[in-house]
Amino acid sequence: MNQPFSPARRDIPAAVHTSLSERFRERYTTNSSILSQHGADESHYEPMPPDAVVFPLSTEEVAFIVKLCAEHRAPVIAFGVGSSVEGHVLAVQGGICIDMSRMDRILKVQPEDMTATVQAGVTRMALNDELAHSGFFFSVDPGANATIGGMVATAASGTNTVRYGTMRDNLLNLTVVTAEGEIVRTASRARKSSAGYHLTNLYCGSEGTLGIITEVTVKLHPRPEEILAAVATFGDIKGAVDAVIQAVQLGLPLARAEMLDALTIHAINRHSKTSLTEAPTLFLEFCGAAGEATAQAAQMQQIVHDCGGGEFAMSTREEERATLWNPRHNAYFAVLQQKPGSRSVTTDACVPVSVLSDCVEETRLDLEASELPVAIFGHVGDGNFHCMILIDPANADERERAEALSQRLTRRAIRFGGTCTGEHGVGLHKTAYLVEEHGEGAVDIMRRIKKALDPHDILNPGKVLPDH
Amino acid sequence: MNQPFSPARRDIPAAVHTSLSERFRERYTTNSSILSQHGADESHYEPMPPDAVVFPLSTEEVAFIVKLCAEHRAPVIAFGVGSSVEGHVLAVQGGICIDMSRMDRILKVQPEDMTATVQAGVTRMALNDELAHSGFFFSVDPGANATIGGMVATAASGTNTVRYGTMRDNLLNLTVVTAEGEIVRTASRARKSSAGYHLTNLYCGSEGTLGIITEVTVKLHPRPEEILAAVATFGDIKGAVDAVIQAVQLGLPLARAEMLDALTIHAINRHSKTSLTEAPTLFLEFCGAAGEATAQAAQMQQIVHDCGGGEFAMSTREEERATLWNPRHNAYFAVLQQKPGSRSVTTDACVPVSVLSDCVEETRLDLEASELPVAIFGHVGDGNFHCMILIDPANADERERAEALSQRLTRRAIRFGGTCTGEHGVGLHKTAYLVEEHGEGAVDIMRRIKKALDPHDILNPGKVLPDH
Numbered sequence: 001m002n003q004p005f006s007p008a009r010r011d012i013p014a015a016v017h018t019s020l021s022e023r024f025r026e027r028y029t030t031n032s033s034i035l036s037q038h039g040a041d042e043s044h045y046e047p048m049p050p051d052a053v054v055f056p057l058s059t060e061e062v063a064f065i066v067k068l069c070a071e072h073r074a075p076v077i078a079f080g081v082g083s084s085v086e087g088h089v090l091a092v093q094g095g096i097c098i099d100m101s102r103m104d105r106i107l108k109v110q111p112e113d114m115t116a117t118v119q120a121g122v123t124r125m126a127l128n129d130e131l132a133h134s135g136f137f138f139s140v141d142p143g144a145n146a147t148i149g150g151m152v153a154t155a156a157s158g159t160n161t162v163r164y165g166t167m168r169d170n171l172l173n174l175t176v177v178t179a180e181g182e183i184v185r186t187a188s189r190a191r192k193s194s195a196g197y198h199l200t201n202l203y204c205g206s207e208g209t210l211g212i213i214t215e216v217t218v219k220l221h222p223r224p225e226e227i228l229a230a231v232a233t234f235g236d237i238k239g240a241v242d243a244v245i246q247a248v249q250l251g252l253p254l255a256r257a258e259m260l261d262a263l264t265i266h267a268i269n270r271h272s273k274t275s276l277t278e279a280p281t282l283f284l285e286f287c288g289a290a291g292e293a294t295a296q297a298a299q300m301q302q303i304v305h306d307c308g309g310g311e312f313a314m315s316t317r318e319e320e321r322a323t324l325w326n327p328r329h330n331a332y333f334a335v336l337q338q339k340p341g342s343r344s345v346t347t348d349a350c351v352p353v354s355v356l357s358d359c360v361e362e363t364r365l366d367l368e369a370s371e372l373p374v375a376i377f378g379h380v381g382d383g384n385f386h387c388m389i390l391i392d393p394a395n396a397d398e399r400e401r402a403e404a405l406s407q408r409l410t411r412r413a414i415r416f417g418g419t420c421t422g423e424h425g426v427g428l429h430k431t432a433y434l435v436e437e438h439g440e441g442a443v444d445i446m447r448r449i450k451k452a453l454d455p456h457d458i459l460n461p462g463k464v465l466p467d468h
Numbered sequence: 469m470n471q472p473f474s475p476a477r478r479d480i481p482a483a484v485h486t487s488l489s490e491r492f493r494e495r496y497t498t499n500s501s502i503l504s505q506h507g508a509d510e511s512h513y514e515p516m517p518p519d520a521v522v523f524p525l526s527t528e529e530v531a532f533i534v535k536l537c538a539e540h541r542a543p544v545i546a547f548g549v550g551s552s553v554e555g556h557v558l559a560v561q562g563g564i565c566i567d568m569s570r571m572d573r574i575l576k577v578q579p580e581d582m583t584a585t586v587q588a589g590v591t592r593m594a595l596n597d598e599l600a601h602s603g604f605f606f607s608v609d610p611g612a613n614a615t616i617g618g619m620v621a622t623a624a625s626g627t628n629t630v631r632y633g634t635m636r637d638n639l640l641n642l643t644v645v646t647a648e649g650e651i652v653r654t655a656s657r658a659r660k661s662s663a664g665y666h667l668t669n670l671y672c673g674s675e676g677t678l679g680i681i682t683e684v685t686v687k688l689h690p691r692p693e694e695i696l697a698a699v700a701t702f703g704d705i706k707g708a709v710d711a712v713i714q715a716v717q718l719g720l721p722l723a724r725a726e727m728l729d730a731l732t733i734h735a736i737n738r739h740s741k742t743s744l745t746e747a748p749t750l751f752l753e754f755c756g757a758a759g760e761a762t763a764q765a766a767q768m769q770q771i772v773h774d775c776g777g778g779e780f781a782m783s784t785r786e787e788e789r790a791t792l793w794n795p796r797h798n799a800y801f802a803v804l805q806q807k808p809g810s811r812s813v814t815t816d817a818c819v820p821v822s823v824l825s826d827c828v829e830e831t832r833l834d835l836e837a838s839e840l841p842v843a844i845f846g847h848v849g850d851g852n853f854h855c856m857i858l859i860d861p862a863n864a865d866e867r868e869r870a871e872a873l874s875q876r877l878t879r880r881a882i883r884f885g886g887t888c889t890g891e892h893g894v895g896l897h898k899t900a901y902l903v904e905e906h907g908e909g910a911v912d913i914m915r916r917i918k919k920a921l922d923p924h925d926i927l928n929p930g931k932v933l934p935d936h
Contacts, residue, residue: 112717112822155662166660168669169637184909190818191850192634193887194623194673196894196902196932197914201636201669205662222719249580251690289767292760299757350658354580382659419661426664434664441652445921446665452920453913464664 009094012051012074016096019068020054027055027102038097041084042144043429044343044393048090050077050097057102059175059183059214066212067181069096069458077460078208080121080150083142085346086427088154088207092462098212100149106130107215115172115189117217120149127218136220139164142423143332149213154425155205159328160285162248162381163255164221166423168204175215176203179454189217202449207425208460210453224287227255228297229321230314232304233279237261237364237376240280241357243307244380247300248353254300256285257381258328261364264335264375268327271334276327282309283328285321328377335375335388342373342390345402349413350384350422359416360385363409370405372398384422411436431466477562480519480542484564487536488522495523495570506565509552510612511897512811512861516558518545518565525570527643527651527682534680535649537564537926545928546676548589548618551610553814554895556622556675560930566680568617574598575683583640583657585685588617595686604688607632610891611800617681622893623673627796628753630716630849631723632689634891636672643683644671647922657685670917675893676928678921692755695723696765697789698782700772701747705729705832705844708748709825711775712848715768716821722768724753725849726796729832732803732843736795739802744795750777751796753789803843803856810841810858813870817881818852818890827884828853831877838873840866852890879904899934 020028029035030052039049051074056062069076075095082089091097103119106127110116111134118127125145127138140151141158150156152174157166164170173187176199186199203211234240237259244257259282260268266278284300286293293316301312315321327334336344351359360376367374367387378385389405391398410420410433420426420433435443447465450457488496497503498520507517519542524530537544543563550557559565571587574595578584579602586595593613595606608619609626618624620642625634632638641655644667654667671679702708705727712725727750728736734746752768754761761784769780783789795802804812819827828844835842835855846853857873859866878888878901888894888901903911915933918925 110820110822112713113820114717115820155660155666157660161660165637168666169633178909178913182909182912184913185907186910188882188885188887188905189820190852190881190886190890191821192623192625192629192818192852192890194816194889194891194893195887195898195905196673196911197678197917198623198636198669198673199910199913201666202917205664205666210665222717224719245580249582249690251692289760289763292757295757348662350660352578352581352583352657353659354578384658384660413658414656417656418658419656419663421662422658422660423662425662430663437656437663439653441646441650442654442667443664444650445646445652445667448920449665449670449917452916 010073010075012094013072016068016072016074017052020052020065020096023064024054029053038079038089038099039091041082041087041089043085043087043427044345045087045090045428048092050091051094053097053099055099055102059177062098062177062212062214063181063183065096065098066177066179070180070456073456073458075458075461076212078149078153078212080147081123081144083144083146084150084154084427085424086429088425088427088463090428092428100147103214109134111136113189114220115217116220117215118148119215120213121147123147124151131220135223137223138218139221140167140170148216148218152204152213152216153207155423157382157423159256159258159379161379162257163253168201170219171200171204172217172219174200174203174213176211176213178211179456179459205425207427207464209450209464210459225290226288226293226316227321228286228293228314228316229324230284230297230300230312231281231324232309232312233277233281234307234309235279237280237360238357239308240282241360241380243282243304243309245353245356246303246307248381252296252299254284254381255287256283258283259378259380259385260328260331261376263373264331264377267334267338267375268331271337272327272330274327283325331377335390339373339390341392343393344388344390345406347387347406347409348421348424349409349418350382351413351416351418353383355416356380356383359412362412363387366408367405370401372402382422383418426464428463431464434466478541478543480562481540484536484540484542485520488520488533488564491532492522497521506547506557506567507559509550509555509557511553511555511895512813513555513558513896516560518559519562521565521567523567523570527645530566530645530680530682531649531651533564533566534645534647538648538924541924541926543926543929544680546617546621546680548615549591549612551612551614552618552622552895553892554897556893556895556931558896560896568615571682577602579604581657582688583685584688585683586616587683588681589615591615592619599688603691605691606686607689608635608638616684616686620672620681620684621675623891625850625891627724627726627847629847630725631721636669638687639668639672640685640687642668642671642681644679644681646679647924647927673893675895675932677918677932678927693758694756694761694784695789696754696761696782696784697792698752698765698768698780699749699792700777700780701745701749702775702777703747705748705828706825707776708750709828709848711750711772711777713821713824714771714775716849720764720767722752722849723755724751726751727846727848727853728796728799729844731841732799732845735802735806735843736799739805740795740798742795751793799845800856803858807841807858809860811861812856812858813874815855815874815877816852816889816892817877817886818850819881819884819886821851823884824848824851827880830880831855834876835873838869840870850890851886894932896931899932902934
């Protein structure tokens with residue numbers, strides 16, 4: 001893929017390396033393979049390595065690093081597990097990468113307040129393992145086992161956002177290191193507050209460009225008594241999408257509602273040796289007090305019939321539920337294996353649910369015409385869907401065609417009243433669309449905020465905001 | 469009450485008056501009684517009138533006013549219905565008041581997306597009247613019939629926040645006029661987005677200090693099939709509070725959970741000629757699909773018993789529900805009438821639910837010692853409670869004692885890990901606590917944002933942020 005930016009690496013003075021090396025010793029490295037690994041994410045870009053990687057253990061250590069970099073105008077890039085998909089962590093101007101993975105302590109679980117406070121490097125699965133016997137869980141579940149800090153930085157969401165909200169809805173407060181290396185906490189532990197500007201949700205989604213998130217207090221949810229998983233197939237994508245939209249409009253509290261197209265199911269059958277019907281499919285989950293999930297499923301079965309879908313395969317038993325849903329969880333890798341050696345250009349359109357069917361249908365026709373292998377699946381209850389366009393990264397023609405498809409879809413989403421990114425973030429890849437989506441005035445406000453909070457542009461430079 | 473600021477009115481050049489008068493004619497006024505009315509809210513402060521009031525009809529007219537004021541460095545204060553309680557709308561430096569009440573058009577209701585777009589001057593009740601037959605409703609319900617724009621500006625919430633969230637959770641996008649008089653839209657109509665900084669929730673809660681909100685797209689919720697109202701009395705406040713906390717922790721989806729103390733019930737009995745037991749009381753509401761509310765209520769009755777509460781008076785019928793809940797809705801005025809001619813110093817502490825009982829109990833003892841009439845009630849599911857401290861506004865001693873109580877409570881809330889304001893906002897009255905709650909570093913970040921977005925400090929100057 002053509003890199004949509006002109007990298008101009010900044011000079012990192014030797015004093016920065018010396019100070020970091022003295023303070024962090026073996027937790028500071030310029031080993032080239034580690035640098036390469038930290039210069040790439042799951043996007044299709046060529047890696048752009050940082051000049052050094054540091055592994056802090058505490059907020060104070062992060063503050064030390066940023067203060068030093070601020071003094072020398074060196075870029076600072078926070079790194080979680082590298083699972084972002086839009087080039088968020090590429091060191092386009094070089095600089096110091098702060099790998100947060102060793103800040104992996106769960107600082108406090110407070111079940112009585114239904115909150116947990118974690119260091120930013122804790123992964124979502126590690127947190128849920130810790131909560132396994134607490135009666136509570138942390139709800140946000142992007143595809144990867146991302147760090148909580150990374151999920152805050154990109155305002156991530158996932159399969160059960162339709163019921164429990166996005167990362168933004170599940171935050172109480174953050175500890176953030178500012179561009180000057182000061183430590184601030186964005187809010188108290190109260191569940192709501194009107195005390196001043198809402199810094200929590202300003203840093204959430206700022207992708208490391210306004211501050212480095214070091215600690216996070218998240219909301220937890222009580223584990224429901226009853227969970228029911230259901231799978232149904234449809235004659236066409238429109239039927240599957242419409243069924244979910246009708247359910248949402250009726251107030252049926254879906255816990256999860258994922259649509260996978262026939263090609264995705266085909267890929268899953270080959271990958272997991274299953275024999276699912278290769279047709280557009282809904283993976284559903286219902287939850288509630290005893291009996292409620294079953295009642296909801298019965299109501300949904302009727303809606304599914306009305307929209308041309310078939311009988312539910314369903315279960316409330318944990319093992320059977322896992323069997324029913326595993327295909328959905330494996331979709332990303334199953335699709336990638338359809339074309340060995342391929343990379344995916346993954347789109348992230350999100351539109352109002354009333355136009356989702358039309359947007360998906362227009363997209364499907366465009367994708368079919370391209371003759372590239374493309375899988376479509378998505379969190380249709382939120383109006384969010386992904387296309388995985390498989391390309392040979394060495395094939396310039398495929399790269400260009402995929403990028404053109406992605407661009408048309410992004411513009412289509414904006415034209416339909418939606419957004420260029422529902423949950424993946426801007427990174428490098430979507431900067432070009434920010435003005436189209438928000439207008440020059442709103443982007444100017446964002447630029448002023450960036451300038452006010454990071455006057456020397458050291459925090460993840462080149463990301464989120466387009467060049468003037 | 470001593471005014472906690474030193475008013476220094478700015479000179480408003482004649483050119484501003486001339487331009488406004490020419491453009492707005494009878495929708496521009498300097499009539500002194502209208503000025504006085506626009507210089508006060510429901511707080512205990514002496515009115516501080518603006519220099520003129522203008523009644524725009526459109527976003528473009530608001531932009532014209534702000535552009536003119538920006539040119540002449542004149543303060544601009546947006547005004548809804550004046551129901552704020554912390555001095556938000558007082559023209560402490562003079563200036564032009566923009567009365568939004570004639571921007572009262574409901575621009576679009578889109579039931580298929582469960583959204584409505586309104587001008588900022590639409591009140592919450594007017595919106596719900598419009599939605600009466602749509603099958604949907606707008607959930608946020610502060611005590612007053614506030615404007616939607618005002619509710620966005622203060623990040624309001626209300627009795628059903630425990631189920632449906634605060635104003636921040638119910639916004640899709642805003643149209644805002646910037647300090648330069650430019651018109652920006654903060655987001656698309658997609659239900660979620662990771663496309664750049666979250667301007668929607670930055671303006672929400674900014675109390676007119678970062679921009680003037682002119683249009684709002686809110687989320688709607690499907691009307692539940694079954695609604696059940698219930699009322700139970702307790703031997704003490706702690707039992708009532710603990711019952712709600714236990715229910716929340718068990719995941720029981722309370723739609724509303726309001727606690728009123730014995731004095732509030734006594735006031736209601738006198739005001740509404742009712743004969744309720746004068747004891748700490750919970751007003752509850754449950755909702756869901758057919759049968760669900762009844763099942764939830766049965767579960768809650770058990771919890772109430774465990775916490776020392778009595779039998780529910782309850783009903784699912786609309787008229788009986790209204791009869792059960794009316795006392796709660798009339799509480800504010802019933803309490804005010806306990807002491808004719810009084811004003812209320814109303815507090816707004818919000819703490820983590822695990823310490824709510826302790827915080828309320830400590831507060832109750834402090835209040836009792838004061839010998840001022842005080843009612844306590846609150847949205848206990850969120851950890852938020854209000855004290856109405858009744859004072860004779862002409863009595864300096866009462867004013868001072870009430871302010872001292874309020875100050876101790878605010879500091880207690882912060883000490884308990886909570887916030888100085890759960891839903892009323894900062895206005896003038898809470899500016900002194902912002903640093904105590906957030907720390908100097910976080911407040912400095914807020915100051916930089918203010919400076920970046922309103923460099924000449926014309927937007928509602930003196931509010932939210934403390935003087936240096």
